[in-house]
Amino acid sequence: MKATLDLRRVGLALVAPVLAILVAFVVTSTVLLLAGDPVVEVWTQLLTAPRPRLVVAIINGASVYYLSAIAVAIGFRMNLFNIGVDGQYRIAAFAAAVFAGQGWLPGPLNIIVSLLIAVVVGAAWAGIAGWLKVTRGVSEVISTIMLNAIATGLVSFLLFRVADSTAGSNVTNTKTIPTSSQVPGFALVPGTPNKVYGFVLLAALVGIAYWVILNKTRFGYDLRATGRSETAAVASGVNVKRMVLTAMLLSGAAAGLVGMPLLFGQDYSYGTTFQPGLGFAGIAIALLGRNHPVGIAFGALLWSYLEQQSNGLQITVGVSSELVFIIQGVIVLAVVIAYEVVRRAGLRMEQRKVARQLSDQPGSPTPEGVTV
Amino acid sequence: MAPAVELQGITKRFPGVVANRDVTFSVQRGTVHAIVGENGAGKSTLMKILYGVIRADEGTVKVDGQPLALHSPSDAIDAGIGMVFQHFMLADNLTVLENVVLGAEKRHGIADRARAEIERISADYGLNVHADDLVADLGVGIRQRVEILKVLYRGAKILILDEPTAVLVPQEVDELFDNLRELKSEGLTVIFISHKLDEVLSVADSITVIRRGTTVATVDPKSVTSRQLAELMVGSELPSASTDASTVTDRPLLAITGLTLAGAGVRDVLHDITLTIHAGEVLGVAGVEGNGQAELVEAIMGMREPTAGRILLADQDISDWHTREIREAGVGYIPEDRHRHALLLDAPLWENTMLGHQTESPNVKGIWVDAAGAKAGAERILAEYDVRTPSIYVTANSLSGGNQQKLIIGREMSYTPRVLVAAHPTRGVDVGAQAAIWDHIRRARREGLAVLLISADLDELIGLSDTIRVILRGQLSDEFDPDVVTAQDLGAAMTGADQREPGTVADDPGTRHTKAGHGTQGEEEGQ
Numbered sequence: 081m082k083a084t085l086d087l088r089r090v091g092l093a094l095v096a097p098v099l100a101i102l103v104a105f106v107v108t109s110t111v112l113l114l115a116g117d118p119v120v121e122v123w124t125q126l127l128t129a130p131r132p133r134l135v136v137a138i139i140n141g142a143s144v145y146y147l148s149a150i151a152v153a154i155g156f157r158m159n160l161f162n163i164g165v166d167g168q169y170r171i172a173a174f175a176a177a178v179f180a181g182q183g184w185l186p187g188p189l190n191i192i193v194s195l196l197i198a199v200v201v202g203a204a205w206a207g208i209a210g211w212l213k214v215t216r217g218v219s220e221v222i223s224t225i226m227l228n229a230i231a232t233g234l235v236s237f238l239l240f241r242v243a244d245s246t247a248g249s250n251v252t253n254t255k256t257i258p259t260s261s262q263v264p265g266f267a268l269v270p271g272t273p274n275k276v277y278g279f280v281l282l283a284a285l286v287g288i289a290y291w292v293i294l295n296k297t298r299f300g301y302d303l304r305a306t307g308r309s310e311t312a313a314v315a316s317g318v319n320v321k322r323m324v325l326t327a328m329l330l331s332g333a334a335a336g337l338v339g340m341p342l343l344f345g346q347d348y349s350y351g352t353t354f355q356p357g358l359g360f361a362g363i364a365i366a367l368l369g370r371n372h373p374v375g376i377a378f379g380a381l382l383w384s385y386l387e388q389q390s391n392g393l394q395i396t397v398g399v400s401s402e403l404v405f406i407i408q409g410v411i412v413l414a415v416v417i418a419y420e421v422v423r424r425a426g427l428r429m430e431q432r433k434v435a436r437q438l439s440d441q442p443g444s445p446t447p448e449g450v451t452v
Numbered sequence: 453m454a455p456a457v458e459l460q461g462i463t464k465r466f467p468g469v470v471a472n473r474d475v476t477f478s479v480q481r482g483t484v485h486a487i488v489g490e491n492g493a494g495k496s497t498l499m500k501i502l503y504g505v506i507r508a509d510e511g512t513v514k515v516d517g518q519p520l521a522l523h524s525p526s527d528a529i530d531a532g533i534g535m536v537f538q539h540f541m542l543a544d545n546l547t548v549l550e551n552v553v554l555g556a557e558k559r560h561g562i563a564d565r566a567r568a569e570i571e572r573i574s575a576d577y578g579l580n581v582h583a584d585d586l587v588a589d590l591g592v593g594i595r596q597r598v599e600i601l602k603v604l605y606r607g608a609k610i611l612i613l614d615e616p617t618a619v620l621v622p623q624e625v626d627e628l629f630d631n632l633r634e635l636k637s638e639g640l641t642v643i644f645i646s647h648k649l650d651e652v653l654s655v656a657d658s659i660t661v662i663r664r665g666t667t668v669a670t671v672d673p674k675s676v677t678s679r680q681l682a683e684l685m686v687g688s689e690l691p692s693a694s695t696d697a698s699t700v701t702d703r704p705l706l707a708i709t710g711l712t713l714a715g716a717g718v719r720d721v722l723h724d725i726t727l728t729i730h731a732g733e734v735l736g737v738a739g740v741e742g743n744g745q746a747e748l749v750e751a752i753m754g755m756r757e758p759t760a761g762r763i764l765l766a767d768q769d770i771s772d773w774h775t776r777e778i779r780e781a782g783v784g785y786i787p788e789d790r791h792r793h794a795l796l797l798d799a800p801l802w803e804n805t806m807l808g809h810q811t812e813s814p815n816v817k818g819i820w821v822d823a824a825g826a827k828a829g830a831e832r833i834l835a836e837y838d839v840r841t842p843s844i845y846v847t848a849n850s851l852s853g854g855n856q857q858k859l860i861i862g863r864e865m866s867y868t869p870r871v872l873v874a875a876h877p878t879r880g881v882d883v884g885a886q887a888a889i890w891d892h893i894r895r896a897r898r899e900g901l902a903v904l905l906i907s908a909d910l911d912e913l914i915g916l917s918d919t920i921r922v923i924l925r926g927q928l929s930d931e932f933d934p935d936v937v938t939a940q941d942l943g944a945a946m947t948g949a950d951q952r953e954p955g956t957v958a959d960d961p962g963t964r965h966t967k968a969g970h971g972t973q974g975e976e977e978g979q
Contacts, residue, residue, distance in 0.1 A: 295821075296820055296821055296823075297819050297820055297821060298810055298811065298816050298819055298820070298821055299819065300821070301803070301806075301810050301821050302810065304799075305796055305799075305803075305807060305810075308796045308797070308798055308799060309792065309795070309796055309797070311789075311792040311793050312792065312793055312794060312795060312796055312807065314755055314775065314793075315753065315755065315775070315785065315787055315793040315794065315808065316775075316776075316779070316807045316808035316809075316810065317774065317775040317776030317777075317778075317779050317780075317808060317810075317811075318775075318776070319774060319775075319776070427847070427849060427850070430846055430847060430849075430850045431849070431850045433842070433846075433850075434841065434842055434846055434850040434851070437842035438840050438841075438842065
């Protein structure tokens with residue numbers, strides 16, 4: 081019983097994203113056609129196997145997206161919409177970069193304490209929104225958007241104060257992290273000197289922790305219950321206010337880690353060129369991956385793949401690489417709709433199945449044989 | 453003359469629990485025709501077909517002899533069919549006039565012509581509705597009449613009323629029935645859905661019984677008793693709510709003193725509530741919805757912070773405890789709205805059987821969920837409480853209401869409770885499940901639990917309770933003895949029609965008046 085039902089569930093779960101990707105394919109092709117762009121060439125460029133250098137870039141990009149999407153997903157599971165991952169990761173990465181750059185602690189210890197700082201700062205920044213929601217009833221959507229703007233301003237302002245300005249350069253950076261505290265990469269992909277971030281492991285670890293905490297602990301049960309029905313959770317004894325605050329803190333803590341693979345594996349400092357927009361990509365990927373740790377991994381890889389593959393579009397076929405935003409946008413839109421359609425279909429299927437199995441059960445009265 | 457409505461061979465295959473199968477009956481013009489059947493028998497589906505909300509797979513609907521294709525409620529309205537839903541669809545902050553014209557602006561405009569039309573309909577059918585009253589100020593009975601007027605305003609000649617008495621006290625029911633007779637005498641046709649048989653027998657000219665999705669009989673109310681009707685409905689011998697010998701002890705398990713909950717306005721939502729429930733006692737609380745029952749339950753469960761007063765569980769003061777501690781201390785809770793407060797509809801059953809007990813064995817070990825233990829517990833609860841389901845892995849959503857409720861009761865009885873707080877435990881469940889639930893409450897009583905039973909079903913309260921008290925505007929009456937009290941007495945106390953200090957034990961219910969507002973001083977007259 082369980083096995084068959086689960087198989088069906090897995091099947092249902094896969095239908096939606098596949099459908100969404102197909103829709104994105106059709107819509108994008110239509111856009112290309114209408115614009116008079118070469119449809120076939122564009123897809124050929126996007127769908128040819130990426131070169132080893134790009135494979136590394138895809139994995140690296142995905143690890144960062146993955147962390148961001150997990151941060152968003154923690155909120156989603158509680159029905160909290162943490163739009164503020166963007167601000168949280170920036171301010172956390174900045175704080176960690178400032179600390180790590182000082183090199184007060186030796187090698188790995190410096191890394192560990194920096195990670196802790198990132199986690200705490202990210203959690204604290206998200207905690208402001210959580211605290212406002214719990215004490216003042218401020219929607220987290222509004223407050224995290226505002227906090228994003230504040231974080232951006234605050235980081236720019238502070239960056240200027242602590243910047244390690246090199247003469248003759250207008251790049252503004254924090255102090256570079258000592259080499260002993262830089263996280264070495266793995267030469268996973270043959271055929272390229274580029275290495276996969278060491279912190280890919282961090283992303284995997286966070287994904288596993290997310291799954292274990294949510295599915296295997298009492299706290300996770302309470303959190304999921306609250307997300308499914310706040311009223312039922314209250315009646316079951318969940319302290320919803322505390323749960324909101326905790327979920328926000330956890331989401332922010334995960335968000336704090338988003339910038340870490342970049343900081344310790346590539347940039348070694350926080351500066352004006354630090355990759356922006358990761359928080360918003362996280363929202364899309366969490367939706368696409370349906371808040372499931374494995375689904376999110378696929379979503380993150382897809383996102384990163386599309387981005388890396390589209391880089392060559394301008395040169396090879398003369399189509400702007402911004403095309404990828406259309407694809408991504410349509411995928412998210414379509415996937416949200418597809419999930420709802422599939423959810424309803426699944427519910428109907430299950431109800432029918434339950435009804436059928438019950439009428440097959442011996443001993444239960446049947447509609448036939450009714451006499452007046 | 454062709455019947456006003458004729459249904460022939462209506463079949464609706466519905467993915468899920470209930471389908472209509474070969475439903476056939478006809479309704480004569482100018483009559484009140486009742487459709488009775490237990491919950492889940494397919495009455496609502498049938499009415500939705502007639503009102504164009506859903507489409508039948510097979511069969512024909514004829515109105516005045518003309519076959520109709522109903523694709524949407526507006527088709528039904530055009531054909532002169534109107535529906536009054538069980539849950540009122542009125543905007544509180546608008547006037548009666550505004551509510552009535554909303555969506556029907558084209559008929560008589562939105563101002564004086566509409567007002568005149570409303571007053572005319574109100575006068576013609578004795579509805580006593582005034583166009584410029586604010587809906588927020590109106591009581592339940594009159595709101596229902598506004599709903600009826602809305603339907604008439606849209607030109608309906610055939611009215612469908614879905615369980616119209618569910619929200620009314622006995623006196624209001626009488627008024628409604630007077631209105632229905634008025635409508636009938638003006639040549640309108642009323643289709644009246646109910647499962648309250650006495651009411652059906654008193655108002656209907658003809659009764660169609662539906663069981664398991666199909667029509668089993670159409671009977672003349674003059675020639676059947678309510679018991680025969682009920683047996684047609686269930687197709688078997690009937691259970692009744694009654695308890696055995698008293699098991700009440702002198703050991704108080706739940707004692708509330710001076711419980712007060714301040715409201716947003718001037719009046720307290722709960723005012724100086726004092727009650728004691730002993731081991732083995734069922735205390736029934738009757739009352740019109742919205743008089744503080746929900747708040748009382750939530751205060752006991754720790755979901756609301758009382759302004760004053762103490763709640764003792766055995767000899768522990770639990771007034772300041774959190775819901776979780778209260779539940780862990782052995783207070784079982786059957787909430788009034790099971791979908792909102794008792795179930796995770798999208799979660800599998802085994803996660804639902806641990807809800808509210810997610811800190812207790814066998815569901816957890818330390819901080820970890822013990823899935824194996826929880827699943828074994830779920831299997832046991834589902835078997836012991838006869839929850840009909842293919843497995844513990846289907847979602848709560850896929851169960852029928854009765855099975856959901858049996859699951860909830862099984863769950864609440866399974867973690868060694870001392871007190872059971874049950875709010876409307878049989879609301880919206882079929883007769884079979886109702887009997888089972890009554891049995892479980894009786895068993896709880898036998899096993900020495902203190903049970904707080906809140907219900908709108910007066911028969912249920914009278915049948916199961918050792919003591920009944922009435923809640924009105926947040927205050928509790930004195931005790932009524934269920935052995936001698938009648939539904940009419942309780943109804944009078946529930947509406948405040950007995951202006952005396954509510955709560956004298958009635959000893960001669962025979963001479964009670966039946967009309968609201970006329971039952972004043974009823975107790976004196978009876979003595």
